Amino acid sequence: MQKEDTLPYDVFDVFTPSQPAKLSFIDRETINSGLVNALRTPGKQIVVYGHSGSGKTTLLSNKLYQTYEGHITSQCMKGMSFEQLVIDAFDQLAPYYEEQKSTKESATSKASLAATYKSIKLALEASHTSEYSKNEKRALPPQLTPQSLGRLLGSSKKCWVIEDFHKIDETEKQKLSQLLKVFMDLAPEHRLLKIICLGAVDTARQVVAYDEEMRRRVAEIHVPLMSDQEIYQIVNKGEELLNIRFPSALRSKVAKHACGVASICHQLCLNMCIDANVIGKQGSPKALSDKNFDRAVEMYIEDASDSLRGAFDKALKQRNKTKFDSSRLIIEALAFAHERGLARLKLLSRIQENSPSYTDAILKIHIKKLLEAEYGSILRHDSDSGLYSFKDPFYRAYAQTIIHTENNDHAEPLSTSAMTSHILVHLRENLIIIEHEEHRQPSR
Ligand SMILES: Nc1ncnc2c1ncn2[C@@H]1O[C@H](COP(=O)(O)OP(=O)(O)OP(=O)(O)O)[C@@H](O)[C@H]1O
Ligand SMILES: [Mg+2]
Structure with a gap:
């Protein structure tokens, strides 16, 4: 049992839509054991990949807590260079090496590492002062080699977590692949030295471009979206922790709206609790109602409407003049297809029903952009x-809303409240269709 279980907690600690779950963390056994084995194997580097919201960060933070004394985390952003990443890791080692200075470690290797740390720090400070006015980026000092970073990190017994590595440019990614090689070779000296790269993509190779010979020394951990059973487990944990009850019809509605994305499950459950005034653990069991669920969905849409609008604006923005408005054609075809989606060729034939000269070559390029x-x-x-x-x-449901309003010639953009109620209507309709299909095909 984690120590947090014994501390006082409220609904915001139980349902955590925007941070890693702790109290309501559910073990996903096969993925967990793969990750824990890789964390324990000296020299093994790790790539964790899977859709955004599938639970990569949560899984890792819960497992690191069990296997490592500490870790440092670097967050990647588009346009970031490999050198900036290395400097970021070095900066985060400061507390460890600065503290060491005051305890006056006498062992020679530690003393020499402390000296390496100090010389790199001085070189970084010097480059910072001279470059500052021209360019705020600091240059990588020659002393900060992959080997020296590996030794500094290794002897601090921390591992290095690199979040969102898929955002880094291809050329920079190759440099990380070289660094991984150096870290692997330092394993005999530093058993715990490890890089864990996380990326919201389809394959491990899209996260880090390493070569074939390194493959068996890199553990590729896929974190899929959650199954309905896993979503139910989160709901169960919440029930137990707060002494509340979600009737079975509500649980299945939560699972259908979440569609494997745990953060939606957390947000809907949190909203239901807020609507029902459940903040802490209830003295006697309290059942949540359909009314709480409807309000929870409404709150969800109200909160999400700006980001939905923003996302679709980006998707639909016409960047250059082309024969086809591909984004619009894809959105229209998918909006009224089955909620599980369409394979590319099926999608192509749907688009060609109205635009016969649309080609697979155009679709292939454009559909990737929408990811x-x-x-x-x-x-x-x-x-x-x-x-x-x-x-x-x-x-x-948002896509259906915009198509619906365009088809009905709304001259003015919809207000947020009108938009919310349109999305709600489409969500409800979609849910009825899914339920109807399940009823017809009980074996699916
Ligand atoms: N094993 C789990 N048990 C309970 N809740 C979970 C679990 N995994 C993830 N969650 C919840 O799901 C949401 C998304 O998780 P997380 O941030 O870890 O996903 P991610 O894959 O790192 O997403 P991104 O790629 O966007 O960074 C959070 O609300 C988290 O609390
Ligand atoms: Mg994450």
Whole structure:
């Protein structure tokens, strides 16, 4: 049992839509054991990949807590260079080496590492002062080699977590691959030296471009979206911790709206509790109602409407003059397809019903863009089934809303409250269709 369980907690500690779950963390056994084995194997470097919101950060933070004394985390952003990443890691080692200075470690290797640390720090400070006025980026001092970073990190017994590595440019990614090699070779000296790269993509190779010979020394951990059973487990944990009850019809509605994305499950449960005035653990069991659920969905849409609008604006923005408005054609075809989505060729034939000269070559290029942040990341691609679908049911209902309003010639853009009620209507309709299909096909 984690120590937090014994501390006082409230609903915001139980349902955590925007931070890693602790109290309501559920073990996903096969993925967990793969990750824990890789964390314990000296020299093994790790790539954790999977859709945004699938639970990569949560899984890692819960497992690191069990296997490592500490870790440092670097957050990648588009345009960031490899050198900046290395400097960021070095900066985060400061507390460890500065404290060491005051305890006056006498062992020679530690003393020499402390000296290395100091000389790099001085070199960084010097480059900072001279470069500052021209360019705020600090240059990588020659002393800060992959080997020296590896030794400094290794003897601090911390591992290095690099979040969102998929955002880094390809050329920079190759440099990290070289660094991984150096870290692997330092394993006999530093058993715990390890880099863990996380990326919200379909394959491990999209996160880090390493070569074939390194493959068996890199653990590729795929974190899939959650199954309905896993979503139910989160709901169960919440029930137990807060002494509340979600009737079975509500649980299945939560699972359907979440569509494998745990943060939606956390947000809907949190909203229901807030609506029912459940803040702490209840003295006697309290059941949540359909009314709480409806209000929770409404609150969800009200909160998300700006980001939905923003995402679709990015997707639909016409960047240059082309024969086809691909974003619009894809959105229209997917909005009224099955909620699980469509394979590319099926999507193509739907588009060609109205635009016969549209080609697969155009679709292939454009559909990938709609997975990227620059185009609002409105779609997801499931590499197992090959299906493209909207990121979650709220994106789908939003797409239906914009098509519906355009078809009805609304001259003015919809107000937020009108938009919310349109999305709600589409969500409800979609849910009825899913339930109807399940009823017809009980074996699915
Ligand atoms: N194993 C789990 N048990 C309970 N809740 C979880 C679990 N994994 C994830 N969650 C919840 O799901 C949400 C998303 O998780 P997380 O941030 O870890 O995903 P991610 O894959 O790192 O997403 P991103 O790629 O966007 O960074 C959070 O609300 C978190 O609390
Ligand atoms: Mg994350």
